Amino acid sequence: MKKYLSIILIVSSIFCCNNQSSKTDQEESTDSMMETLKSTKVQIEALKESGFQIFDYVDEKTQDTVIMQQYFIAFLKKGPVRNQNEVEASKLQEEHLAHLSKMYEMGYADISGPFGDDGDIRGITIYNVPNMKMADSLANADPMVKAGRLVIEIHPWWAAKGYPLR
Structure with a gap:
């Protein structure tokens, strides 16, 4: 019981x-x-x-609030000093990749990569920072830029936060 x-x-x-x-x-x-x-x-x-430029809107289809943020896209272009020998160029490339990795790890850069052609624009980096001055400073700290092998052209760029590439 x-x-x-x-x-x-x-x-x-x-x-x-x-x-x-x-x-x-x-x-x-x-x-x-x-x-x-x-x-x-x-x-x-x-x-x-944190000083970021943003605006938001409601997506009519999903009714979600979408946050648009200003990023800075840096075009890495061929620079005037391209006479480094193979060893120097290889060392600069290693330092360049280390710099980009550091920017990513620190949260300053979200996307970086080379273009697939052999044009004047060699690649891009998208900086996730509050202003152009900071993006310019970080981009110009790249060893390839310091050596003159690349030059930087930066533009403000708007994108929705949280949307992945597909």
Whole structure:
């Protein structure tokens, strides 16, 4: 008898707890929406406080708030000093890649890469920094730029935060 009574008490307590903690789909959806709005607001305020230029809008299709942020795209172009021998050029390339890796690790650069042709524009780096002055300073700290093998041309560029490349 004690065994049955114990089982009934356990089942009753589980049932009561589940009933008390379960929410309707509508309540869960509302809670989720409020958290998203809160996190979007927090993200917008954090970006503004850090000096980033942003604007936001509501996507008509999804009803999501989209945050647009100004980034800076640096075009790495052939520079005037391209007479380095193979060993010097190889060493500069290693230092260039290390610089770009450092920019990525520090959160200053989001995308970097070379172009697939042999044109004057050799590659790009997209800087995730609050202003042109900082982007210019970071881009010009590249060993390839310092050596004159590359020159930088920077433009402001707007993109939606959180959207991946596909």
